[in-house]
Amino acid sequence: MPREELVQAAEELKHASADVSGDVKDRLxxxxxxxxxxxxxxxGPDHGRLDRIMHSLSELESDVDDETAKRxxxxYDHVKAHRETVSGV
Known part of the structure; x- marks a missing residue:
């Protein structure tokens, strides 16, 4: 069964990548x-993996326009919501 929050996060990034080009597009x-x-x-991913993804998304936000940053x-919010369901730390 897919982890829905991660699926939603992937969809948001897919849509965000349509509005950019170059390295930012590749990273998204x-x-x-x-x-x-x-x-x-x-x-599922552990806290460390999710933290690295969230950090990368935070960095990407500063490299795009406002609309793409919202996506x-x-x-990020979907990944964070999933992370809250992960046991551990």
């Missing part, structure tokens, strides 16, 4: 693919 597409893979994996922020 890479993060979207990673999130899709994590959503379908047998074992990235939404993806």
């Amino acid at each position: 597409e890479s993060q979207a693919e990673s999130l899709r893979n994590l959503a379908e994996a047998d074992h 990235i922020e939404s993806a």
Whole structure:
């Protein structure tokens, strides 16, 4: 069963990548693919992996326009919501 919050985050990044080009587009597409893979994996990501993704998304927000930044922020919020369900730390 897919982890819905991660699926939603991947979708937001997919849409965000349509509005940019170059390195930022590549990074957004890479993060979207990673999130899709994590959503379908047998074992979900741990806190460390989710933290790295959230950090990367925060960095990407400063490199885009306001509309794209809103999509990235939404993806961040979905990852954060999923992270809150992960046991541990």
